[in-house]
Amino acid sequence: MKTICFYFQIHQPFRLNRYRFFDIGCDHYYYDDFSNEDLIHGIAGRTYLAANAMMLDLIKEYKGKFKIAYSISGIALEQLEIYVPEAIDGFKELAKTGCVEFLAETYDHSLSSLKDPIEFKNQVKAHADKIQFLFGQTPKIFRNTELIYSDDIAQLVYEMGYKTMLVEGAKHVLGWKSPNYLYASAACPKLKLLVRNMKYSDDISFRFSNYDWSEYPLVSDKLVNWVASAPENEQLFNIWMNYEVLGSLQAAETGIFEFFKAIPRFAFAKGIGFSTPSEVANIMKPVGELAVPYPCSWAGEEKDISPWLGNVLQQEAASKLYGIGERVRMVRDRRIRQDWNYLQASDHFNYMSTKLFPGPSVYSPYENAYDAFNNYMNVLSDFIDRVEGQFPANIENEELNALLTTILNQEDEIKKLKKELEKNVIEAEKKIATTKKRKVAAN
Numbered sequence: 013m014k015t016i017c018f019y020f021q022i023h024q025p026f027r028l029n030r031y032r033f034f035d036i037g038c039d040h041y042y043y044d045d046f047s048n049e050d051l052i053h054g055i056a057g058r059t060y061l062a063a064n065a066m067m068l069d070l071i072k073e074y075k076g077k078f079k080i081a082y083s084i085s086g087i088a089l090e091q092l093e094i095y096v097p098e099a100i101d102g103f104k105e106l107a108k109t110g111c112v113e114f115l116a117e118t119y120d121h122s123l124s125s126l127k128d129p130i131e132f133k134n135q136v137k138a139h140a141d142k143i144q145f146l147f148g149q150t151p152k153i154f155r156n157t158e159l160i161y162s163d164d165i166a167q168l169v170y171e172m173g174y175k176t177m178l179v180e181g182a183k184h185v186l187g188w189k190s191p192n193y194l195y196a197s198a199a200c201p202k203l204k205l206l207v208r209n210m211k212y213s214d215d216i217s218f219r220f221s222n223y224d225w226s227e228y229p230l231v232s233d234k235l236v237n238w239v240a241s242a243p244e245n246e247q248l249f250n251i252w253m254n255y256e257v258l259g260s261l262q263a264a265e266t267g268i269f270e271f272f273k274a275i276p277r278f279a280f281a282k283g284i285g286f287s288t289p290s291e292v293a294n295i296m297k298p299v300g301e302l303a304v305p306y307p308c309s310w311a312g313e314e315k316d317i318s319p320w321l322g323n324v325l326q327q328e329a330a331s332k333l334y335g336i337g338e339r340v341r342m343v344r345d346r347r348i349r350q351d352w353n354y355l356q357a358s359d360h361f362n363y364m365s366t367k368l369f370p371g372p373s374v375y376s377p378y379e380n381a382y383d384a385f386n387n388y389m390n391v392l393s394d395f396i397d398r399v400e401g402q403f404p405a406n407i408e409n410e411e412l413n414a415l416l417t418t419i420l421n422q423e424d425e426i427k428k429l430k431k432e433l434e435k436n437v438i439e440a441e442k443k444i445a446t447t448k449k450r451k452v453a454a455n
Contacts, residue, residue, distance in 0.1 A: 064102030086119030163199030
């Protein structure tokens, strides 16, 4: 039976304040709280709350036969917890149905898979812990930031215990192959690959309300007929998109909610079902392997990593940030660790794209890419100064690690001695009590 696998991405960064050169060393708070709160409230009102309610209604209406998946970054979850806790409650209700799967990703929606393997693994672990804490699920399927994937990343993901990963169905990845099958990684054959159906996903995401599109209007039965009329041996249709397509990127007035509400009815009438990524991976077998020697993503025309690392500004910023990763991991200061997480969000590098943002845009808070670079580097300069304030740059990382090991060993020894002291005190008190009892009995 043919099946549709719906998956939605949810991410929002902590946007930065206007941070000037003269703020370096004086102001260690980097975030525009007003904008962050305003934006998350706006998106939640247009998308998250209404879409969650709609998905819950569909699951109940079709008695658990309608299924979906989400990937929500850790820093998006943090903002929802702070500003829109009712959205978190909505996702919890969806999780309770058993028809919704939460995927693993990097906690900070970062580029760490390209720059720092240790940080990458740490973030994936932190994100899985967050999902388990909030929704009671241990993620089994991995989805990297912006679907960034390569053979090297596949190895890292498999080493972390994941058996399935999501990948973009780009032409240079698939070649002549169809996205409507389950594949395996050529570099790591035991890692299964779910491939995004780029056409159907982008038709909904970008062309749904485009009057000039040859297929306009896209209605529910048309999409379902496309799936039904595909070759019989093509059983899997991965339709993945940003959750903001519902109500934000495609306004409610376009009919996007009504479109989604009607899809299950037409699908079930055609004998088409719905599956979560884990169900697909458990039931289907790979039909072949995909080799991806160079990183790909689901962004832009090229489907590569140029939106984040395509120019010298982005590369310099990323190099400076990840160049201090080893020292940051030695830091115990909670504020520094938190800032390290927030500064890794891929959005900060995306705003520096001269291809995407040569001038003002509704998708960037900056006037242009150079403005974004200058602001970020001012923040990063202050952050690096704070890190080096604890671990000076003139001390080698190996020496610092040795010193920290010594300190930790001393702390462990102190804890051990404290426990022994407490034990001896308790035993002494018992002996004193016993002696007193004997004296009382003798008298």
